[in-house]
Amino acid sequence: xxxxxxxxxxxxxxxxxxxxxxxxxxxxxxxxxxxxxxxxxxxxxxxxxxxxxxxxxxxxxxxxxxxxxxxxxxxxxxxxxxxxxxxxxxxxxxxxxxxxxxxxxxxxxxxxxxxxxxxxxxxxxxxxxxxxxxxxxxxxxxxxxxxxxxxxxxxxxxxxxxxxxxxxxxxxxxxxxxxxxxxxxxxxxxxxxxxxxxxxxxxxxxxxxxxxxx
Ligand SMILES: [Zn+2]
Ligand SMILES: [Zn+2]
Numbered sequence: 001x002x003x004x005x006x007x008x009x010x011x012x013x014x015x016x017x018x019x020x021x022x023x024x025x026x027x028x029x030x031x032x033x034x035x036x037x038x039x040x041x042x043x044x045x046x047x048x049x050x051x052x053x054x055x056x057x058x059x060x061x062x063x064x065x066x067x068x069x070x071x072x073x074x075x076x077x078x079x080x081x082x083x084x085x086x087x088x089x090x091x092x093x094x095x096x097x098x099x100x101x102x103x104x105x106x107x108x109x110x111x112x113x114x115x116x117x118x119x120x121x122x123x124x125x126x127x128x129x130x131x132x133x134x135x136x137x138x139x140x141x142x143x144x145x146x147x148x149x150x151x152x153x154x155x156x157x158x159x160x161x162x163x164x165x166x167x168x169x170x171x172x173x174x175x176x177x178x179x180x181x182x183x184x185x186x187x188x189x190x191x192x193x194x195x196x197x198x199x200x201x202x203x204x205x206x207x208x209x210x211x212x213x214x
Contacts, residue, residue: 003162004135005142006036010070013089013132020127021120027096033064033158037145038168039071044080045088047095051102057154059146065102067146068092072168077134079169085132090120137166175208183208 011034018024039046046069050057059067070092074085094116097103107113125131135141140162147157175183177195189208198206 003140003142004075004133004165006070006072006075007034007142007144007160009075009132010034010036010068010089013086013129014068014093016129017089017093017120017124020129021090021123023116023120023123024090024093026098026100027093028100031063031065031100031102032096033059033062033067033146035067035069035144035146035158036072037069037143038073039069044071044074044083044085045069045092047092047104049095049097049102049104052104057150057156060155060157062158065100066096069145072141072143072165073170075132075135076165076169077136084121086121086124086129087117089132090117090124094120135165137164137169139165141165141168143168174211176211177206177208179206182211 011029011032014032014034015029018027018029048067048069050065050067058064070088073079074088091113094107094113095104097105141164142160142162144158144160147159150156170186173185173188175185175189175193177183177198179195179198181195181197183195188210192202192204193208194201194203194206195208
């Protein structure tokens with residue numbers, strides 16, 4: 001089975017977005033080190049400006065001014081649901097300052113930020129940009145991340161490896177009660193449980209049954 005190179009996929013999407021979306025004309029993709037891996041706390045993306053840090057850092061073997069990380073969940077089938085993965089790409093690119101000098105745009109998250117992101121996604125699609133794929137969990141993917149600590153010169157190392165996409169995606173199991181209430185759990189229920197919407201106490205009439213595992 002082919003390996004999908006995730007950093008390459010996001011890099012290519014970001015590169016095309018910078019060409020196609022006028023609001024991103026200031027971003028030089030060559031100055032961005034694209035990373036793709038698992039991200040903490042349900043985060044989907046993250047951008048670090050190397051000049052925005054207290055001291056200048058860089059990644060070994062790269063003269064990038066930004067590290068832009070994308071969660072592998074973005075391309076895992078059924079993992080982000082209503083969220084459009086392209087919005088995360090636009091969102092992270094919009095964090096790049098107008099000067100594209102390793103600093104972050106001085107704009108807070110919020111409705112204005114999100115509205116700009118949606119406008120950029122639509123412009124990208126109108127210009128012929130492609131949506132990101134949705135991949136099955138058994139697809140093998142190439143991932144790339146930065147080491148946690150910089151060496152004495154302020155350089156982080158960059159590591160790559162290949163793994164199954166499913167290993168990077170939190171497991172969710174959905175249960176459904178006889179009345180159609182859906183309950184999402186991150187692990188399998190250890191004992192028979194009933195639906196809390198139907199009854200505050202355990203009641204076998206409202207037993208939860210697994211709906212689907214992914
Ligand atoms: Zn952000
Ligand atoms: Zn119920």
